[in-house]
Amino acid sequence: MSNYYQKEIETASREEILKIQNEKIVKQVKHVYENVPYYRNLMDQKGVKPEDIQSVDDIKKLPFLTKDDLREAYPYGLLGTDLKNCVRIQSTSGTTGKRVVAFYTQHDVDIWEECCARAIMAAGGTSDDVCQVSYGYGLFTGGPGLNGGSHKVGCLTLPMSSGNTDRQLQFMMDLNATILCCTPSYAAYLGESLAERGYKPEDNKLKAGIFGAEPWTEEMRRSIEKSLGIKAYDIYGLTETSGPGVSFECEEQTGMHINEDHFYAEIIDPKTGEVLPEGSKGELVFTSLDKEGFPLLRYRTKDICILSRKKCSCGRTHVKMTKPLGRSDDMMIIRGVNVFPSQIEAVLLKEGYTPNYQIVVDRVNNTDTFDIYVEYSPEQFSDKIAVVQAQEKALNGAMRSMLGIGPKIHLVAPKTITRSEGKAVRVIDKRKLHD
Numbered sequence: 001m002s003n004y005y006q007k008e009i010e011t012a013s014r015e016e017i018l019k020i021q022n023e024k025i026v027k028q029v030k031h032v033y034e035n036v037p038y039y040r041n042l043m044d045q046k047g048v049k050p051e052d053i054q055s056v057d058d059i060k061k062l063p064f065l066t067k068d069d070l071r072e073a074y075p076y077g078l079l080g081t082d083l084k085n086c087v088r089i090q091s092t093s094g095t096t097g098k099r100v101v102a103f104y105t106q107h108d109v110d111i112w113e114e115c116c117a118r119a120i121m122a123a124g125g126t127s128d129d130v131c132q133v134s135y136g137y138g139l140f141t142g143g144p145g146l147n148g149g150s151h152k153v154g155c156l157t158l159p160m161s162s163g164n165t166d167r168q169l170q171f172m173m174d175l176n177a178t179i180l181c182c183t184p185s186y187a188a189y190l191g192e193s194l195a196e197r198g199y200k201p202e203d204n205k206l207k208a209g210i211f212g213a214e215p216w217t218e219e220m221r222r223s224i225e226k227s228l229g230i231k232a233y234d235i236y237g238l239t240e241t242s243g244p245g246v247s248f249e250c251e252e253q254t255g256m257h258i259n260e261d262h263f264y265a266e267i268i269d270p271k272t273g274e275v276l277p278e279g280s281k282g283e284l285v286f287t288s289l290d291k292e293g294f295p296l297l298r299y300r301t302k303d304i305c306i307l308s309r310k311k312c313s314c315g316r317t318h319v320k321m322t323k324p325l326g327r328s329d330d331m332m333i334i335r336g337v338n339v340f341p342s343q344i345e346a347v348l349l350k351e352g353y354t355p356n357y358q359i360v361v362d363r364v365n366n367t368d369t370f371d372i373y374v375e376y377s378p379e380q381f382s383d384k385i386a387v388v389q390a391q392e393k394a395l396n397g398a399m400r401s402m403l404g405i406g407p408k409i410h411l412v413a414p415k416t417i418t419r420s421e422g423k424a425v426r427v428i429d430k431r432k433l434h435d
């Protein structure tokens, strides 16, 4: 039996959810048209009037918003209400360029925290838990979002923020943390650091982890679950729609339920903008149904995923999204071949290597170079050249059969690749410097 924060809405029938969505969208579009001149112009250019939107089926008539719009409208151009009604500003991490800011009214903060509370309870959280929040606090949404969710559930909240790994581990052990929230790359690092200090996975009291904010593979999930002795749940979100908690995993661990009473999701063909049927792979687009401060309609996330309405054993009825298979702008084109960092991570972990790696792409004499630096674990480490060369060759072969092109592999000594405390930097594309 699953644990719900708002059972009625989380398990509502499809008809009930549609009814809520249809009521909210009519109000929301009218509100945006009247209060956000930037979006009103886009609607006028497309010849769409608020009256044209009578249900969520009509959302496809609305114009898209992109990150470029957000940058152009920065800082106040997409504000949906008077600034005096807003109580909070957060900002994106700036992974793909200039940061954008988002505004929240108290109502928006409450909804966001409720979404995070749903995620924590889906991971088994209750008021008996000690929830260690090791996402960064501040402008980044990870810390504040899960912190608020943890309060709403009634967990004893440990607001660690990221960094200072010694203190993280000391408090985790001394204060008996049972739930850990952070990026998956930092969770992997905390697991590795515990082992280094002589702890076994069963020595800590953790039972669950809520990890997101960056792409991670199933192989990475298994490796973290093993090193910390927990069940690891995925959580997804973006600052533009509020932050983490837009969708979250339940115990089935087969995709993340999108909080459909607050967000309407579409999958589009990223090239044509055409809406694709359920089950298609494409770019995820969100319409926030009831946000006041920053009410984005048809926001293109650039995240590539698949939606599914298959019945879930947890009892939740909200649509599920797969893990983002990568951002459309994460994809590298190397010697004409499309390569996603997540494919590389999957091969590395399958071949028994650590999740500590870095990809370096450059262009020399008009040809792309493609190097992957992979760290040995202390047990694997070898200083025999013949052994290292044979391993590098084997890994090159495994990569070639996955990607269709062979990178140069460099196996490096343990602890030589910088660890991340927030979002990991997996790719260094030096070609961009020459452009």
Ligand code: ADP
Pocket: 091, 092, 093, 094, 095, 096, 141, 211, 212, 213, 214, 215, 216, 234, 235, 236, 237, 238, 239, 240, 301, 303, 323, 324, 327
């Ligand atoms: P930035 O876009 O600057 O990184 P955010 O901090 O708002 O700003 O990050 C949102 C993005 O993080 C999402 O669009 C998505 O690409 C990524 N992300 C968030 N959660 C996950 C997750 N669980 N799996 C994969 N990617 C995620």
Ligand code: ZN
Pocket: 250, 251, 252, 257, 312, 313, 314, 315, 316
């Ligand atoms: Zn479920």
